[in-house]
Amino acid sequence: MVTIALIGYGNLGQHLHAALEVLVDYKVTQICSPSQALETRNGVIYRASTNQLTPVDLYLIAVKDDVIESVSLQLPPDAFLVHTSGAQPLSIIAKQSRRGVLYPLQSFSRDTPVDFKQIPLFIEASNQQDLDVLMNLAKKLSDRVMPLDSKGRFQLQLGGVLVNNFVNHLYCQAADLLAQHQLPFDLLHPLIMETAQKVLRIDPKQAQTGPAKRKDLNTIEAHLAVLTDENQQEIYKLLSRSIGAYDDKKH
């Protein structure tokens, strides 16, 4: 039985807890979050502060990036500490020699259940023995587990920003364009789904269409002429230029 203390109980922490709860051989014994009062529920002790924690085999840190370091400094120096950030290196855990990372490449929402089995997990540890521990755990959580160093993980998270944060911002801009004509955003739902589903089947380079891809300057000019927002114009110009230049580069 591997005992686990879960530190941080936001979106990721809660989803991790749900995924860990169903595993045999692993037991979340303590959950630590400033919002938690000291009490025991379903055999788990909830604690408001890290200095109330009693020793466990693995400390799983699911807090915001900018407090990982300070949280790690409050934990025992001989403990195995694992953070869950895509952007932070293994070395952000400075004091403990037994460091690890378990990074789930997904965006978590409070009220949406996730199937952890489908989420790619990337692991890293400061020694082979701890990497094996993480690998065993990760394989029980997900069907897709890959050891990856901090540099690769950071690149992956950057890719995630593009396909999640930036894509969602384009959804926002499109919603605003439609709202100008009293058109509801859900008219775009089928196109949004088709666009996403298509790149599950074919390479995004093959899936590219549209006026910029066709170098259809008349339509591009006409689109720019109806964009009243300067920022939207800039986005339209830059992305159209980038699409137009994309095929010319070596890919």
Place this chain on the structure above:
Amino acid sequence: MVTIALIGYGNLGQHLHAALEVLVDYKVTQICSPSQALETRNGVIYRASTNQLTPVDLYLIAVKDDVIESVSLQLPPDAFLVHTSGAQPLSIIAKQSRRGVLYPLQSFSRDTPVDFKQIPLFIEASNQQDLDVLMNLAKKLSDRVMPLDSKGRFQLQLGGVLVNNFVNHLYCQAADLLAQHQLPFDLLHPLIMETAQKVLRIDPKQAQTGPAKRKDLNTIEAHLAVLTDENQQEIYKLLSRSIGAYDDKKH
């Protein structure tokens, strides 16, 4: 029985044909495309040239935007002509007084079947009687039909460029970032699907996350530092700035 000649037999034309084939009271009697030899299959006459067409009740034009006008000039002046473009106004059909538009807001791929019932259709016609004809047809094809003028349709198509062409380009850029570290693009599939599915449930403004949204300048700087491509840097900067400024504006 409304007889239809389908002009243009690319991705859209073929999907339209499949959707029309199952309707009672409507019959595609002729299909015209330069790539077609003169022959009859399943009761449909295929023709290579518009001047071989015999009169029908409705001419459905599914050709590229820049040839709609020239195709329409080759057709009878008293005929009812309907084009299928989001970007072109009703008036692009210059000679005929009976003009119409039937615009499906979707991206069509050759080998992917579509459920036309789910695709929003936007219709426009130069007189009420023809609008009724189009409305009847459109309602049989799709569960979501809306009359919309050329200006509104153009805005909608512009929104479609954002959530389809631009989003797909971001997928391309993310694929390239991963490839730099020999990471396969399909690692991003679950995140891509979650991002798309989330805005089917909640407003994209509510769904926005990430470093730019949090105004996390450290992560933004770190991301920019690993981007080696100047164009990718520009896209990252502009979209991050736009996300950061978005909440400050009145929305």
